[in-house]
Amino acid sequence: MEKKIGMLVNTQKKGALDMANRLVQWGKKKGIVFLFPPHEASILGVQATPDDVWKSTIDFAVVIGGDGTFLRASRYILNHSISLYGINLGHLGFLACGKPEEAEADLEQILREEYALQQHRILEGIIWREGRRKHTLYALNDLVLTKGAFARVITIEIRIDNRYFNMLPADGVIVSTPTGSTAYALSAGGPIVPPHVPCMVLAPICAHTLYARPVIVGENDVISLIPRGTHRDLMLTQDGQLGYEILPGDRIELSLSRDKVVNVVTLPQRTYFDLLQEKLKWGQGIERNENKE
The missing domain is CATH 2.60.200.30 (Probable inorganic polyphosphate/atp-NAD kinase; domain 2)
Incomplete structure (x- = not known):
């Protein structure tokens, strides 16, 4: 049975479009179908899924872009129980915390149900x-x-x-x-x-x-x-x-x-505090100085 995952993409970024096409090709090999709302589908040149069908069919969606794309995605799914997992192609990326180079491995982990849901209040x-x-x-x-x-x-x-x-x-x-x-x-x-x-x-x-x-x-x-x-x-x-x-x-x-809440998919190897440390570079200068001594 084919597994279906929703996908929302920053269509203004070439890197996000390339990432989406890469995952679509990967999905074909793995028996995974990605469903795209009409806007994304028209840009990518793939089959569109009507908004109401998209929202009632999928359990979770991949959001490709930066935090701005994630914010748009949260409004799009607000009245539906759809969880979001973001792949960051922006700058800081506190919401879209997935790394492009680990996208396929992350999705396989999510499909194995090796993840947690973090509720974000609205x-x-x-x-x-x-x-x-x-x-x-x-x-x-x-x-x-x-x-x-x-x-x-x-x-x-x-x-x-x-x-x-x-x-x-x-x-x-x-x-x-x-x-x-x-x-x-x-x-x-x-x-x-x-x-x-x-x-x-x-x-x-x-x-x-x-x-x-x-x-x-x-x-x-x-x-x-x-x-x-x-x-x-x-x-x-x-x-x-x-x-x-x-x-x-x-x-x-x-x-x-x-x-109303937004459920965000989190992975055990990438916690919120790990993300803070990475994005804000906390402690990195101290570690480097200690290594020199």
Whole structure:
């Protein structure tokens, strides 16, 4: 019986397309069929599987690209129990952690069921305008409220569980999941939080006060962001890929979703902390110096 695996590809990268074609040829020899949604199929010149059939047929999918491709894939499968395994052809690659040179061996290991699933919590954001729900958004990494192109400070009222917390003058504010703690929030001075720790990170962007610091917020808490003043050039970005206009007085409620997660395939020889050490090069300089002594 042929085994079927879904595949999602960054079609803008030649290396990702080459990797996809390589796996397709390998799969033919192994009796493994890769199923492609219409977009990927049209670029690769292979048979397409309609979106609804694709999502209802496969149990796990290979994501070829970088973390941006993985974020897009997480939105695509969000309401389905499809696990994702990423092969990194980008830069840091905290989400897509598989190595291209080990792709076939990794997939064989997964097919032997020698893997674990790591649940990544999803951030839910609701934009309220004049008392009505305007948008509901879901993000694997973060939702970010920022000012526009002009160098003006915005003032954001922050409430936690509907209790006043802070009035923040800043360029913006990041609310991230543990998954997103190694993305934009890290650049803004936030902590690194492992995916299995249930919480949110609230990180100011270029705050115009000496007392603003990143804050860890509990998994059952609700963060509200309310822009104050008359500044109209505001944007809420979803995983750095989609943007929504925000008006003064809008209320953005953010919390960890209670019913949506993304399951990420992990291999026992490549843990999250191994990945941190490799990507951030922790301890490597010390080891080299010790070897010289």
